[in-house]
Amino acid sequence: MKKIKLPQLREFFFASVDTVRLDAFRMCLAASMLLYFADWWKQGAEEWLTTEGFHISKEALPYHPWYVAPLSPEFLPWFGMLLFGSLTAVMVGWQARWTVWLALGVTVYATLVDQLSAFTLNKLAIAGFLVLALATKGHYWSIERGSPQKQSVWPIRILQITLILQYFTAGWSKAAYGDWLGHPYVFWEQLHGFYRTDLAAWLLREIPKPGWGIVQWLGLIFELLSPALFGFPALRVWGFMIGGIFQILVALTMYKLIYFSLVMFCFYVVFIPDPLLHRIRLSFRGIFSKKKFAGPTST
Amino acid sequence: MSTHIRKKDLWSCLFLLCFWVFPLLYIGLTKKEISFFPRPLCYLQRVAFLFTNGIQQWPVYYFQALPENSEDWITLREEEYFQLQPFGYRTRIYQMFLPFVHYAMGYESQWQKTSLERNEELAAWLKQRYEAIHPQSLRLKAIQFVVVYYDINENFSLEGHWRPPPLEFFAPEKIKILSTHHF
Numbered sequence: 001m002k003k004i005k006l007p008q009l010r011e012f013f014f015a016s017v018d019t020v021r022l023d024a025f026r027m028c029l030a031a032s033m034l035l036y037f038a039d040w041w042k043q044g045a046e047e048w049l050t051t052e053g054f055h056i057s058k059e060a061l062p063y064h065p066w067y068v069a070p071l072s073p074e075f076l077p078w079f080g081m082l083l084f085g086s087l088t089a090v091m092v093g094w095q096a097r098w099t100v101w102l103a104l105g106v107t108v109y110a111t112l113v114d115q116l117s118a119f120t121l122n123k124l125a126i127a128g129f130l131v132l133a134l135a136t137k138g139h140y141w142s143i144e145r146g147s148p149q150k151q152s153v154w155p156i157r158i159l160q161i162t163l164i165l166q167y168f169t170a171g172w173s174k175a176a177y178g179d180w181l182g183h184p185y186v187f188w189e190q191l192h193g194f195y196r197t198d199l200a201a202w203l204l205r206e207i208p209k210p211g212w213g214i215v216q217w218l219g220l221i222f223e224l225l226s227p228a229l230f231g232f233p234a235l236r237v238w239g240f241m242i243g244g245i246f247q248i249l250v251a252l253t254m255y256k257l258i259y260f261s262l263v264m265f266c267f268y269v270v271f272i273p274d275p276l277l278h279r280i281r282l283s284f285r286g287i288f289s290k291k292k293f294a295g296p297t298s299t
Numbered sequence: 300m301s302t303h304i305r306k307k308d309l310w311s312c313l314f315l316l317c318f319w320v321f322p323l324l325y326i327g328l329t330k331k332e333i334s335f336f337p338r339p340l341c342y343l344q345r346v347a348f349l350f351t352n353g354i355q356q357w358p359v360y361y362f363q364a365l366p367e368n369s370e371d372w373i374t375l376r377e378e379e380y381f382q383l384q385p386f387g388y389r390t391r392i393y394q395m396f397l398p399f400v401h402y403a404m405g406y407e408s409q410w411q412k413t414s415l416e417r418n419e420e421l422a423a424w425l426k427q428r429y430e431a432i433h434p435q436s437l438r439l440k441a442i443q444f445v446v447v448y449y450d451i452n453e454n455f456s457l458e459g460h461w462r463p464p465p466l467e468f469f470a471p472e473k474i475k476i477l478s479t480h481h482f
Binding site: 010013014040043044047048053054056057059060061062063064065066111112114116117119120123124126127130131134135152154155157158161162165166168169170172173174176177178179180183185186187189190192193194195196197198200201204205254255256257260 | 304305307308309311312314315316319320323324326327328330337338339341342343344345346347348349350351352353354355357380381382383384385386387388389391392393394395401406409410413414416417420421424425451455457458459460461463
């Protein structure tokens with residue numbers, strides 16, 4: 001392929017790097033979406049995806065007018081095979097360059113077919129799969145054998161920027177358009193409603209109300225400081241620790257938001273240094289058969 | 300050392316910077332859609348507006364049906380019609396009714412403009428489904444949607460996870476009709 005040169009900032013976006021971070025992200029995102037869709041499927045695939053369930057007409061859609069028709073019930077098993085088959089293939093790195101396009105397609109369909117059950121998680125997954133579709137090499141975390149490859153760092157940068165912007169704009173919208181600066185008990189009130197898990201109910205009974213105000217402030221400060229916490233390598237360990245606690249708290253106290261936290265954690269993977277990712281990968285290789293995971297034993 | 304850039308990498312990166320990163324930042328900071336972007340694209344890029352406002356009164360929705368030859372509304376069992384609970388202990392139909400979700404996300408105008416049409420479609424679907432599930436029962440002549448605002452400062456249960464109380468739990472004056480649909 002013909003190569004061109006650019007004068008500045010190219011190292012930041014186009015330096016050549018090991019593929020391990022993007023491959024680890026691919027495996028984690030596909031596994032998370034597999035769990036998420038499996039749960040939705042188990043709860044009510046027909047209601048969610050087919051004409052058996054209630055679906056809003058094109059004229060009355062609440063968010064945008066892009067209408068995608070639900071499936072006829074007899075096509076549901078075929079769609080299920082495509083959905084879970086493509087995600088499994090992406091997760092294990094089988095023909096990942098091609099199967100990731102299928103995974104992207106089924107995720108887009110599942111997001112658009114029912115505006116009532118698609119949330120931020122779906123949107124982040126679509127962005128993640130799109131990055132993978134345009135860039136994945138699929139060498140590490142793969143059942144296929146192959147030699148190590150290098151790739152341009154831009155997909156990693158896009159995913160890193162996505163995580164930082166997701167946190168920062170979430171904090172900004174709470175402060176600028178929401179109540180979080182003027183009302184210390186937004187989080188306390190949010191936990192009372194239909195997201196409330198058994199653990200959340202217990203915490204609400206046991207922790208005095210002012211304590212929830214402190215939790216709220218810590219959460220807001222974390223989101224607003226996320227560009228620094230994840231942008232500067234020296235602060236990243238703090239970003240991981242505070243962000244990890246934040247996402248685990250969300251997952252434990254808000255029903256089903258564990259899937260949101262899982263997808264957010266996938267984006268943490270692209271901040272982990274390559275040597276550590278290789279060590280983790282080799283630990284897994286030690287657990288599973290050597291035949292299952294291709295790639296070198298050291299980097 | 301110079302870095303060689305493949306055309307595919309350059310265009311892919313520019314594409315995602317223009318159509319993902321920039322809109323994510325713009326929409327997240329301004330809460331406005333990008334006028335020259337297609338609306339579905341703006342919807343996919345609107346990821347920031349989560350849990351922005353306090354909610355002192357949690358709405359609880361009920362579906363009621365009026366059989367022929369009757370003047371008494373019966374409250375339908377929601378789980379007979381909807382099983383999927385996408386985030387939270389509530390069905391996906393809650394997402395259709397919840398005003399604060401749409402206001403927080405900046406979709407209030409589109410949501411309000413089409414809300415009666417959606418309720419009519421849901422009522423027609425519920426009637427059809429009710430008559431299919433209960434073939435021995437009387438046919439329905441109307442469906443209505445009601446809401447009760449459950450104040451977290453008033454008698455609010457914190458025993459276990461969220462469970463919406465039965466409609467009878469609330470004083471009649473707290474029950475508000477969202478819309479009624481006659482057939």
